[in-house]
Amino acid sequence: MNGDMSSLLDLLRATTEQATSAGASVSVQSNIAADTNENERNEMLSLIARQLRSYGLIAEADAVATHIIIDSHRIAAKLPSAKLARLCFSVPSKGSEKSEDASHVQRGPTLGVVDTTRAVRSAPQFVSWFATQHKGAVRGAAFSVDGAYIATASADASLKVLDVAKIQNCRKDSSMAATDKPAIRTFYDHQSAANAVAFHPNGSILASCSDDQTIKLYDLQKLNMKRGFRYMQDACAVRCISFHPTGDYLLAGTDHECVRIYDMQTFKCYRPSMPSTGDLTGSITKAEFSPFGNVFATSSTDGSIRIYDGVGGKLINTIAQAHGGASVSSIQFSQNGKWLLSCGLDSLPRLWDLGSGRVLQTFEGSSQKNISINASFSQKDELVLSLDDVSNSIVAWDCKTGTLLKKYNTMHSGPIRALHTSPVDGGFVTVSDDCRMRYWFPEENF
Structure with missing residues (x-):
C-alpha cells in the first residue's frame, strides 16, 4: 500500500x-x-x-x-x-526531459468546416472479441459510465448485463469463457420488445424502455432480482432514454412528439416548455443530455433536431430539415458538449456546432436509407463510426477531416441496428437482428 x-x-x-x-x-x-x-x-x-x-x-x-x-x-x-x-x-517522473507531444495531451479533434492541412489518420483494425445472443433481435445497448459493464435490450423483452473485464479475459484465454461467463445478469420484466437501456451515473441502477409503454428501473446491487423495482407508465411506446450526468433526471423519447423529463426523486413526468406544438409532427428517435447537463437535444422523424436548456427545459434552437427533410435517426454530443453528431436517412452523418447551428462536417460514403441507425464518436472523439445498411458493414471516418478511412465486415448475419462506443477506451458494440451483440476492440492503439 x-x-x-x-x-x-x-x-x-x-x-x-x-x-x-x-x-x-x-x-x-x-x-x-x-x-x-x-x-x-x-x-x-x-x-x-x-x-x-x-x-x-x-x-x-x-x-x-x-x-x-x-x-x-x-x-x-x-x-x-x-x-x-x-x-x-x-x-513521467519529475524532471524528465522528455516532452509530451501536444497531440497526445489534447483529447478530441480541433474541428473546422473541413481541415485539409492535417494528414489523414490510418484506419484502426477492429476485431470482434466476443458475441452474446438473445432469443430475439437486439435493439439497443449501453456502456456504464466507467466502461466496466455493457447492457443490452432485446425484442424478446429481456435485458442482459455483461462484465467488460470478463470479455477481455476471454480474449486472452478462451478457456475462461466456459467458467467465467461475461453475462452476469439477465432481467425479465417487460411485456413487449425492449428498445433501449441506460446506466445511472452511480452505476447501481439500470433503466430500460419498451414497446409496452413503460420505463423500468433495476437495482444492480441486488443480485437475485430479475425484475425492476420501479416503473414509469407512458401512453406511447418508449424508444430512447438518457440520464442527466447527476442522475437526478431521466429523458425519454416516445412515439409522441414531446420529450418527457422524469424527476428521479419523485418520478414525476414533465414536458419542456414549448412556444407551440404545431411544429412538432414526428415521433422522437433519440433524446440525450449533454456531458455537463446544461442542455439536451432530441431528434425526430419530422427531420428536425431540437436543443433545449437543461435547467429550465426551454427550447433554445430548432434545426429544421437537418438531413434534407429525411428522418433524423440519432444524435450524440461530443465530449466538450459543443458539437452534436447526427445521423439520418439521407446517408450523410453530420457534425453540428451547437452555438451557431451550422454544419462543421459531413461524412460521405455510406448507405443509411433503409434502416434507422446511429453514428457515434469514438472514445477520444477522433473517429466517427456508423453503419452501412447495404453492405451491413461498420464505417469509420476521421472526425477532423471527414475522410472515410475504412469499412469493416461485421460478421452479423442480419441487419445491424446500432453501434455504441465505450466511454473509456476504443471498444464498442454492435447489435443486430441476428439476435447477437458483438464487442469490438482495436488491435492497435490509434
Whole structure:
C-alpha cells in the first residue's frame, strides 16, 4: 500500500503540474484544447479521489473531490476504479526531459468546416472479441459510465448485463469463457420488445424502455432480482432514454412528439416548455443530455433536431430539415458538449456546432436509407463510426477531416441496428437482428 500511495502522490503532483501548465497556455491554445484539458483534469482528480476512498482515506478523498468542477466526475469520485493503477505507471517522473507531444495531451479533434492541412489518420483494425445472443433481435445497448459493464435490450423483452473485464479475459484465454461467463445478469420484466437501456451515473441502477409503454428501473446491487423495482407508465411506446450526468433526471423519447423529463426523486413526468406544438409532427428517435447537463437535444422523424436548456427545459434552437427533410435517426454530443453528431436517412452523418447551428462536417460514403441507425464518436472523439445498411458493414471516418478511412465486415448475419462506443477506451458494440451483440476492440492503439 505504501508503494501505491507513493505512486498516487506522484500522480497527484503530475496532475497538478499538468493543470497549471494547461492554465498558463490557454492564451495560445484553442477553446477546444482548453475544454479538453479541464475535462481531463476533472477525470484525473476523480480517479485519485476514488482510489483514496478505496484505501479508507475518506477525508482526503472528499478534499480532492471539492476541486472537481464537473458534476458527473464528482459523482464518479465516490466509486473506486482500477484505472488509476494503470495510469500511475505511465506518469513521467519529475524532471524528465522528455516532452509530451501536444497531440497526445489534447483529447478530441480541433474541428473546422473541413481541415485539409492535417494528414489523414490510418484506419484502426477492429476485431470482434466476443458475441452474446438473445432469443430475439437486439435493439439497443449501453456502456456504464466507467466502461466496466455493457447492457443490452432485446425484442424478446429481456435485458442482459455483461462484465467488460470478463470479455477481455476471454480474449486472452478462451478457456475462461466456459467458467467465467461475461453475462452476469439477465432481467425479465417487460411485456413487449425492449428498445433501449441506460446506466445511472452511480452505476447501481439500470433503466430500460419498451414497446409496452413503460420505463423500468433495476437495482444492480441486488443480485437475485430479475425484475425492476420501479416503473414509469407512458401512453406511447418508449424508444430512447438518457440520464442527466447527476442522475437526478431521466429523458425519454416516445412515439409522441414531446420529450418527457422524469424527476428521479419523485418520478414525476414533465414536458419542456414549448412556444407551440404545431411544429412538432414526428415521433422522437433519440433524446440525450449533454456531458455537463446544461442542455439536451432530441431528434425526430419530422427531420428536425431540437436543443433545449437543461435547467429550465426551454427550447433554445430548432434545426429544421437537418438531413434534407429525411428522418433524423440519432444524435450524440461530443465530449466538450459543443458539437452534436447526427445521423439520418439521407446517408450523410453530420457534425453540428451547437452555438451557431451550422454544419462543421459531413461524412460521405455510406448507405443509411433503409434502416434507422446511429453514428457515434469514438472514445477520444477522433473517429466517427456508423453503419452501412447495404453492405451491413461498420464505417469509420476521421472526425477532423471527414475522410472515410475504412469499412469493416461485421460478421452479423442480419441487419445491424446500432453501434455504441465505450466511454473509456476504443471498444464498442454492435447489435443486430441476428439476435447477437458483438464487442469490438482495436488491435492497435490509434
